[in-house]
Amino acid sequence: MKLQEAVAKRIIEFCKKEQITPNKLATRSGIIQSTVNSIFSGRSKNPKLGTIQNLCQGLNISLKEFFDSPLFDDIDDN
Numbered sequence: 844m845k846l847q848e849a850v851a852k853r854i855i856e857f858c859k860k861e862q863i864t865p866n867k868l869a870t871r872s873g874i875i876q877s878t879v880n881s882i883f884s885g886r887s888k889n890p891k892l893g894t895i896q897n898l899c900q901g902l903n904i905s906l907k908e909f910f911d912s913p914l915f916d917d918i919d920d921n
Contacts, residue, residue, distance in 0.1 A: 849914040850890050851882055857902045857909075872901030 858868055869879040874897050881887040882894075892906075899909050 844914065844917065844919060846918050846920065847882070847885055847888055847890060849912075849918060850895065851885055853909060853912055853914055854882060854898060854902075856912075857904065861902060868898065868901050870901075872897045874898065874901075 854868070858865065863871070865879045865883055866876055868874075869876045872879075874894060878887070878894065879898075882890050882898075895909065896906055899906055902909075
């Protein structure tokens, strides 16, 4: 799995868990809606760590908690 796919899946997991929409996450995170949509759809090929950190703040989780998932065990960087 590619990194951007793992990031998108992880964010979607937390949104489902918190029962929030991408729009609500963007508002809570202070991130432009189109950026969140790009990450969700996989159009964002290299989401910045700062953006992920802001999303984590919007989800009330730490970066450690975000990356603590089997999704990130076998990242294909090719």
